[in-house]
Amino acid sequence: MEFKLNETQESIQNLARDFAEKVLRPRIDDIEEVGHFPTDIYQQMADTGLLGIAFDEKYGGIGAGYDSFVLAFEELSKVSPSAATALLITLLPLEAINLFGSEEQKQAYIGPSIEGKLRGSMAFTEPSTGSDPKQLTTTARLDGDTWVISGVKRFISNAAYAGPMLLYAKEAETGKCTAFLFDKPIEGYSTSTPWEKVGLLGSPCYDVFLDEVRVPNDDFHILGKRGDGFTILKATTAYGKLGFSAVFLGAFGGAVNAAKDYVTTKVHRDSTITKFQAIQMKFATMLSKYESCRYMVYNCAETANDHSRLEEMLGQSALVKAYVGDTAVEGCVLAMNLMGSYGVMKEYQAERFLRDALIGPHVEGQTDVQRVIAAGYYLNH
Numbered sequence: 340m341e342f343k344l345n346e347t348q349e350s351i352q353n354l355a356r357d358f359a360e361k362v363l364r365p366r367i368d369d370i371e372e373v374g375h376f377p378t379d380i381y382q383q384m385a386d387t388g389l390l391g392i393a394f395d396e397k398y399g400g401i402g403a404g405y406d407s408f409v410l411a412f413e414e415l416s417k418v419s420p421s422a423a424t425a426l427l428i429t430l431l432p433l434e435a436i437n438l439f440g441s442e443e444q445k446q447a448y449i450g451p452s453i454e455g456k457l458r459g460s461m462a463f464t465e466p467s468t469g470s471d472p473k474q475l476t477t478t479a480r481l482d483g484d485t486w487v488i489s490g491v492k493r494f495i496s497n498a499a500y501a502g503p504m505l506l507y508a509k510e511a512e513t514g515k516c517t518a519f520l521f522d523k524p525i526e527g528y529s530t531s532t533p534w535e536k537v538g539l540l541g542s543p544c545y546d547v548f549l550d551e552v553r554v555p556n557d558d559f560h561i562l563g564k565r566g567d568g569f570t571i572l573k574a575t576t577a578y579g580k581l582g583f584s585a586v587f588l589g590a591f592g593g594a595v596n597a598a599k600d601y602v603t604t605k606v607h608r609d610s611t612i613t614k615f616q617a618i619q620m621k622f623a624t625m626l627s628k629y630e631s632c633r634y635m636v637y638n639c640a641e642t643a644n645d646h647s648r649l650e651e652m653l654g655q656s657a658l659v660k661a662y663v664g665d666t667a668v669e670g671c672v673l674a675m676n677l678m679g680s681y682g683v684m685k686e687y688q689a690e691r692f693l694r695d696a697l698i699g700p701h702v703e704g705q706t707d708v709q710r711v712i713a714a715g716y717y718l719n720h
């Protein structure tokens with residue numbers, strides 16, 4: 340058991356922390372403008388290597404592993420959970436390609452995406468469900484040597500940017516779920532305006548309308564094998580759950596920092612309010628929740644590094660996402676309460692972290708569904 344960061348972990352953590360303070364903090368208002376994440380900042384994040392932390396050097400990554408990845412995403416999110424999410428969304432289809440893709444698919448998408456040239460999406464959710472693959476209604480019908488895909492996908496992040504689209508659809512003939520891979524936009528593909536949501540304003544999500552989108556029936560346009568869609572979805576969303584746990588951990592950390600700044604500078608009768616035992620108790624309660632989230636996320640990152648532990652990763656990432664998602668919301672509320680009325684004022688930042696954290700129990704799988712997945716694993720191991 341090693342609780343001291345190694346040189347690589349420490350330097351990536353410092354890199355992300357510096358980037359967040361120097362580049363993201365001065366531009367928070369631009370980042371939070373709905374649907375317009377600043378292109379120059381996105382490119383700077385890519386140029387800094389933040390998209391390639393966990394990927395193999397062979398594909399242009401840094402090869403530093405998920406331990407360094409979560410440290411970086413925690414630091415970015417302490418300033419801007421939206422910015423970290425903008426990166427994470429690009430990584431979702433890449434994780435799937437990395438785990439299940441052919442060499443040709445990896446070469447086509449991983450390098451260009453981590454250089455910032457492509458911004459991919461993963462599309463599973465539909466108006467009828469975001470949890471149950473049996474309820475998918477988007478269908479893929481074979482027409483000679485072409486798949487014809489029709490349906491509606493809901494809340495799809497990055498959908499309006501050019502890049503790889505990893506889309507789960509039901510094969511019309513067999514009813515099996517298959518993972519299709521194609522470049523968006525494409526003929527027959529259109530998006531709604533961005534959904535207006537409570538937080539993560541810099542990371543827009545859309546409905547996607549698929550009107551007879553035609554995709555060649557070949558190995559390049561299907562990830563893994565036909566009918567493997569649900570297996571691919573489960574494995575890759577496990578990595579997504581780890582990534583989002585790091586983002587919401589960071590959002591919580593941002594609120595902790597805002598509260599600490601406040602209580603250590605707010606003066607009552609000549610000394611700071613840290614003298615009040617009620618403040619000390621709330622602060623310690625908040626901090627214990629933060630620390631428990633941190634170690635769960637870091638521990639899960641170790642599991643993520645070892646692809647042979649994928650089954651464990653499915654259970655552990657669900658447990659961690661459920662816990663961190665809920666606890667970050669509680670923690671941000673505690674932070675705001677430490678700050679009196681200043682906590683609910685925009686200028687004091689804690690309200691933004693709470694709004695971002697509120698997305699945690701929903702995105703990449705609802706909390707209750709995560710608990711069911713986690714129980715399913717841990718009751719049998």
Ligand SMILES: Cc1cc2nc3c(=O)[nH]c(=O)nc-3n(C[C@H](O)[C@H](O)[C@H](O)COP(=O)(O)OP(=O)(O)OC[C@H]3O[C@@H](n4cnc5c(N)ncnc54)[C@H](O)[C@@H]3O)c2cc1C
Pocket residue numbers: 460461462463464465466467468469470471493494495496497536539544698701702703704705706707708711
């Ligand atoms: C900001 C944001 C970005 C997103 N980006 C994407 C994206 O890029 N791609 C994508 O595919 N999706 C995306 N989503 C969608 C998200 O992953 C789904 O909304 C989520 O998985 C839940 O699905 P649902 O909303 O359809 O809820 P449902 O699955 O309909 O669930 C509704 C309620 O029923 C409960 N429930 C359902 N099944 C069970 C069960 N078996 N046991 C117990 N309770 C159950 C749930 O807990 C929930 O409370 C995004 C969502 C958000 C908020």
